[in-house]
Amino acid sequence: MTTPSRDNSQSHFTRARQSIPGGVNSPARAFGAVGGAPLIIDRGDGAYLWDIDGNRLVDYVGSWGPHILGHRHPEVVSALETTLAKGTSFGAPTTLETELAEAVIAAVPSVEKVRMVNSGTEATMSAIRLARGHTGRDKVIKFAGCYHGHVDSLLVQAGSGALTHGVPSSPGVPAGCAADTVALPFNDVEELTATMENIGSEVACVILEPVVGNMGVVAPVEGFLDACRQLCTAHGCLLIFDEVMTGFRVAFGGAQSLYNVTPDMTTMGKIVGGGMPVGAYGGSAEIMNSISPDGPVYQAGTLSGNPLAMACGLATLKVLRDTNPYDRLDAVTSRLVDGLDQAATDAGLDHVVARVGSMFTLFFNSEPVTSYDVSARNDTERFAAYHRGMLDHGIYLPCSQFEANFVSAAHTDEDIDATLAAARAVLSDIAG
């Protein structure tokens, strides 16, 4: 099989590196962990991307999660075009912001009020500030391998790009800032219980990805989410579910509806903006009324609630609500994951697969990945070979073993068949 031409991507990436750090506006897109230059994308449509060399790719990144409907869903495009005809940004309230807030509240019962921001990072940064302001406490408990955006106090043993590029706790975060952050092993009820008994009265919040996407996909073990809930209630601290990735992904009501555990606050992003820059954080009215201007905890943003972004998110949620693609997403993703599992088994490769809804990871690891320590033992070199091989077959995967893959409602049975055919060839090839 001939390797597709990527000359235009390569030369443009060389140019980009002259003006943008690493040539990328987010390190998660850098191909450092898999080799070669990132592809420069020209356009997307449905389940596909095209790079600037004209190569068509079956897309399992989906802009790192937002495109659960696929690229350029007609109703999303139409909503954007209609809104654009009226302008782009006013710095004043619009009806669209209220409509999207109401749609989020209808979908996520634990949320009675919600504030729109511009990214998942802003959502988690604001949520922990609110938790601290509301409780009068300073400490935050997070879990190693979870990634909550590049918030100073949460870049402690973080996942995603921080883990991929080997800097889980970033320079530039003052020791004083990280001092109030306690990172515990994910899925470890005993450790959390002991820590809460020790410092629970000082803890403002426990924040976690209820299903981790940023170690690769790691599901909560039985009882872990319930333990988080019970311990937060017992010690008077707030439970924050970071559903930036899982929100509207694993179920329309998010992981909290799937596992029937109710957090005090929820952070959202990705799908809630449908591919435009949107983050959101919400919770009970009693908690959210502490946020400025009704309350003393300050948070603001020039482009928060931007009309184009609101229209994009609102159209996305409306299509999800009206079409309910989740059963088909589950079935299609299950067929894909079972096929990947079989292909890796037939190739004789140490591997495990993890799936929750339409997010999944094929781990090159000999044991089930339940925590950061296990994920850190992934065979990242073998993953890099897999990534390169699949790319040569026109399959576009996240460029890190510590990320989730996403199936969209636009992926067809033929796309899944092509992906599995590619995987069988690539996995047997890298097994040698």
Ligand code: KE4
């Ligand atoms: P953003 O600031 O990137 O919009 O959201 C941060 C964030 C917060 N919480 C969770 C659970 C997240 O997964 C993220 C961002 N996810 C990464 C990919 N795993 C975004 C990709 C990137 O950083 O470019």
